[in-house]
Every structure is written in C-alpha cells, then in structure tokens.
Amino acid sequence: MTSWDSLVQICEKFIPDSHDLEDNPSLISYMLDILETVNLKPHACKILTNSSLxxxxxxxxxxxxxxxxxxPLLPxxxxxxxxxxxENVIRSHWKKSNDRDPHxxxxxxxVHAEKL
Structure with a gap:
C-alpha cells in the first residue's frame, strides 16, 4: 500500500521494540532491561500468551x-x-489464515517489581 508510505514514520512510533522478539527468553530479557532502566527490582516477570477468538x-x-x-491524527x-x-487487508488475511481459524x-x- 504505497499510498501510506508518508505515514510509515508515524506508524512505526507506535510499534514497541519487543514486536520483533519471537521467543520468551528474549522478551523477558527485554522487560528486565526496561525495569533496570527505571530502577525497579523485579520479583516476578512472566509472559502469558492469550488466545482470543x-x-x-x-x-x-x-x-x-x-x-x-x-x-485520529489523519485528516x-x-x-x-x-x-x-x-478492512481489505483483514479480509484478505482472514481468507488465507489457517482455514479461517479464528484464534x-x-x-x-x-511484572511484580519494587522501586530500588
């Protein structure tokens, strides 16, 4: 969709760095780094995978x-x-994905953490 190329930078600001991390150890490491940066000591740091229909x-x-x-930023x-x-992208994906698996x-x- 080249018509939206001008919005790429705006859109990318809303994508967290963790988006491209694929395994739990990488995600946990990412979160622990954030907690350390903001001076929080983690007591628990887990990842829950939620399945939605x-x-x-x-x-x-x-x-x-x-x-x-x-x-809301768009004219x-x-x-x-x-x-x-x-709508068109979602409809296209819906038709291609896992025989319309709705999951x-x-x-x-x-995270449970305390201030250092």
Missing part, C-alpha cells in the same frame, strides 16, 4: 480500527481511505 469478521475489523492510535478523507484499506494470540507481560 475472532469468529466475527466485521467485529474483528471494527476492533482493529478502534485501537489504531494514529487514526478525515485519509482516515476513511485508511479504514477501507485496513489470535497475544503475549502479555506480568
């Missing part, structure tokens, strides 16, 4: 659009075009 395509589309943090005409493109997975950090 997305059985309703239209609901999935609306939820994805609702959580895009940069959408109205660009926002409408962007929403349309997001999506998200990793969450669970």
């Amino acid at each position: 997305a059985e309703d395509l239209e609901y999935t589309i609306q939820m994805n659009i609702a959580v895009h943090p940069f959408l 109205a005409d660009s926002s409408a075009r962007y929403k349309c493109d997001v 999506y997975y998200a990793d969450m950090f669970v």
